[in-house]
Amino acid sequence: MRAAEVEILLLLGRYEDAFALSRETLDTLQPNPDQLSVEIGALRRTEGIRLRLAGQFQAALDADETVREQHISDVGPNHSQTFVTMSNCATDYALTGLYDKSAGLAEEVYRKCRTYYDRAEHPSVLFYQNSLGRYRRMAGHYREALELAEHVCAGYHSVVQRGVLREDHPWILEHTLDHATAHRDMRLISDQDFVGLEAKVAEVRNKFWAAFGVANPQTLAADVILGSLRQITGRPADAIREVMEARQSYQDTLGAGHPYTHACTAFLASMRRSMGTPDESLPDLRTAIEGLTRTVGADHPYTLAADVALVNALIDVGVPAAALGPGEAALESSRRVLGFDHPYTLACAASVVAAQSALGRDTDAMALREDTENRYRRTLGAERSEEHTSEL
Secondary structure (H helix, E strand, O other): OHHHHHHHHHHOOOHHHHHHHHHHHHHHHOOOOOOOHHHHHHHHHHHHHHHHHOOOHHHHHHHHHHHHHHHHHHHOOOOHHHHHHHHHHHHHHHHOOOHHHHHHHHHHHHHHHHHHHOOOOOHHHHHHHHHHHHHHHHOOOHHHHHHHHHHHHHHHHHHHHOOOOOOOOHHHHHHHHHHHHHHHHHOOOOHHHHHHHHHHHHHHHHHHHHHHOOOOHHHHHHHHHHHHHHHHOOOHHHHHHHHHHHHHHHHHHHOOOOHHHHHHHHHHHHHHHHOOOHHHHHHHHHHHHHHHHHHOOOOOHHHHHHHHHHHHHHHHOOOHHHHHHHHHHHHHHHHHHHOOOOHHHHHHHHHHHHHHHHOOOHHHHHHHHHHHHHHHHHHHOHHHHHHHHOOO
16 A cells, blocks of 8 residues: 555655655565565566666666666566566667667566556556557657557547546546647648647646646656747747746756756757847757766767757857858767767758858868758658758
8 A cells, every 4th residue: 555655646746755655664674675676676666766866877777787687587578567668668769869779778668567467448458558658759760659649539439438547547638748749840731731630639638737747757758848839830929938847847846056057047048049149049059968968978968959959059150160060060979879870860860951052162071961952851751850950
């Protein structure tokens, strides 16, 4: 019962209460580690959550990998409790920037879970399939991620129709955010459909807010996604407001030095730059890059995305010479960390092309432009690549 209460407190965002109860219960269980090893292992999963919230992503991965090994030893590799620990590790891999490794582990969890329950539309199977789609998207496989999201959407619809879950179940709300993000990144729907998607995400955000509070991680994630959609649908003032409020909440709940706060600052500055005020974005981008480099490292995708935003802002304010060096360094790192064909890498390459062109290095720009165009078409498809290649 105490372990169940810990889970509920975590869902409600009452983290300190959850961590305190977990520690107290673990102290009670420790005298009997052999008889109660499963219960101890389940409670130790909260340590990874605590470290993630503290922004200590590598430490969270280390803790979660230890718990995963303990679960495998206690109940075996093909057990529902082990799947939870594996999924936690997949989350940690993503947070440390190891997107391919995260997607690979998420696929293993999904396949094991589907075999375990022997039903494609079991809620747990759909949950892990949705996680797989999220991490495949982060690894740059946008089309596959969208296809997975569509399958999960149909599965959850069936589950709701059968009365197994309510339509406002947290797993379904979380999937709605992932589904919307997959559509946002592929951008194959009409402007009117994006308006409808924006309204759906706003509804999900309000449901998370009402059920779990303004500072819940899912509420804040919904705020940021909603801001990005409002930017697409031509509501820049509302988009800026959403992301500003999210950044303030991240700062209030997680601290000014948390990677999420720095990443949100960089995203907000990037939005302002794209809306015509690049000079205003430069100080925030430099601050965010410094903070991200300190907390997650210079080669983390969060940091590289901020680097690209800074390069673009420097080009916009008319100093391409200052942009080229950082742009080329970011491109080299992105190719090494994410791969040559990842959309983030290609966006970085496009920025380098812009800097080279502005400096009159036409031969270099032409060669990189052609390579980037070809990779966009191969990675995203002809219809999706048109938006990118038109900017090169």
